[in-house]
Amino acid sequence: MSIGKIAVLGSGTMGSGIAQVAALSGYEVLLIDVDQKFIDRALANIGKALQKSVEKGKLTTEDKEQILGRMKGSISYEDCKDVDLVIEAILENMDLKKQVYQKLDENCPSHAILASNTSSLSITEMAAATKRADKVVGMHFFNPAAVMKLVEIIPGLDTSDETVSAIEEVAKKMNKVPVYAKESPGFIVNRILVPMINEAVIALGEGIGTVEEIDTAMKLGAGMPMGPLALADMVGIDIVLAVAEVFHKEFADSKYRPALLLRQMVRAGHLGVKTGRGFYKYQK
Ligand code: CAA
Numbered sequence: 001m002s003i004g005k006i007a008v009l010g011s012g013t014m015g016s017g018i019a020q021v022a023a024l025s026g027y028e029v030l031l032i033d034v035d036q037k038f039i040d041r042a043l044a045n046i047g048k049a050l051q052k053s054v055e056k057g058k059l060t061t062e063d064k065e066q067i068l069g070r071m072k073g074s075i076s077y078e079d080c081k082d083v084d085l086v087i088e089a090i091l092e093n094m095d096l097k098k099q100v101y102q103k104l105d106e107n108c109p110s111h112a113i114l115a116s117n118t119s120s121l122s123i124t125e126m127a128a129a130t131k132r133a134d135k136v137v138g139m140h141f142f143n144p145a146a147v148m149k150l151v152e153i154i155p156g157l158d159t160s161d162e163t164v165s166a167i168e169e170v171a172k173k174m175n176k177v178p179v180y181a182k183e184s185p186g187f188i189v190n191r192i193l194v195p196m197i198n199e200a201v202i203a204l205g206e207g208i209g210t211v212e213e214i215d216t217a218m219k220l221g222a223g224m225p226m227g228p229l230a231l232a233d234m235v236g237i238d239i240v241l242a243v244a245e246v247f248h249k250e251f252a253d254s255k256y257r258p259a260l261l262l263r264q265m266v267r268a269g270h271l272g273v274k275t276g277r278g279f280y281k282y283q284k
Contacts, residue, residue: 001111001166003084007032009100011042011073013236013274014117015089017145020046022087023070024146025174030083031073039073046071049146077107084109085170087139089117092242097121098129105130113163115139119239120186120194120246123156133158139167140187141176143235151176152187185250186243194243200228201259204279211279229279233272237265 005028008019015031019042023029033039050067053059059067080086086104090096097116104114113135116126127136138154151171155164164180171178181187186194200214209217215227224231232240240262247256265271265278272278 007083007086010089016042101129120243127156134160205261233278
């Protein structure tokens with residue numbers, strides 16, 4: 001099947017990054033959120049990111065205008081009536097996701113694929129909230145979505161081969177490298193990355209090193225482009241905790257127990273770059 005118009009649901013860090021990549025790749029994009037002010041903020045940020053590319057000589061002003069011209073915002077699921085694909089990037093809450101998938105199922109045309117950018121939740125469970133389980137699939141991007149080359153593709157129990165091939169084609173058109181992962185909490189990257197970040201937070205809590213020492217050690221000793229604590233700040237400490245909690249619950253194994261300090265930081269509202277304070281401080 002041919003995909004021309006994509007709705008991106010959720011205009012947070014991941015949703016707006018995915019919307020930017022999709023419009024840059026030539027797709028018509030509908031960015032949906034619950035409040036127009038979130039959409040306006042996301043479109044303004046995308047405009048700034050594209051302007052930087054113009055200044056670096058990677059895009060012309062005309063390219064930028066065309067890309068922005070392919071993007072529209074909406075606060076209504078009813079506007080999904082002519083989309084071919086929805087990429088959902090809302091909060092990592094299964095009850096909320098199920099309600100949203102039901103609404104998408106009612107409002108999207110019957111051929112439309114519903115793809116989730118979930119970091120760790122079950123695609124099969126979201127699919128079961130719809131009458132089109134064969135057209136529900138995981139399509140997991142990485143932060144920052146404009147830069148990171150990987151897209152994990154995760155078929156649910158009833159996802160059809162046709163759906164999977166269509167998503168692979170979209171990922172490639174977005175200039176990403178698709179890798180298939182079996183449906184299991186965290187798929188491939190987060191299954192390995194999140195326990196590592198959690199261990200860095202435990203090491204910090206035990207006083208093995210300071211924030212700077214731990215990050216410098218992992219950058220210079222393990223070749224990471226940024227340290228695990230800076231990465232937690234960029235991803236969002238609430239997201240890291242949510243994924244760690246899914247692992248702890250689903251595997252019922254104490255090796256996945258989230259660090260107490262992660263919980264404390266979330267309780268304090270220190271969620272990383274997005275709140276101006278995490279393991280480091282940021283100017284908002
Ligand atoms: N948005 C868009 N573009 C960005 C960006 C952002 N947030 N951050 C950096 N870039 C761009 C820069 O503009 C620059 O572009 P040019 O090459 O065109 O100049 C390029 O990326 C490189 O940036 P910098 O030179 O500023 O910095 P860097 O070389 O240190 O790279 C980085 C920054 C790409 C973020 C790099 O540090 C990195 O790869 N970090 C690890 C990121 C990572 O692990 N992400 C996965 C997180 S896990 C996840 O997302 C899954 C989940 O479900 C939780």
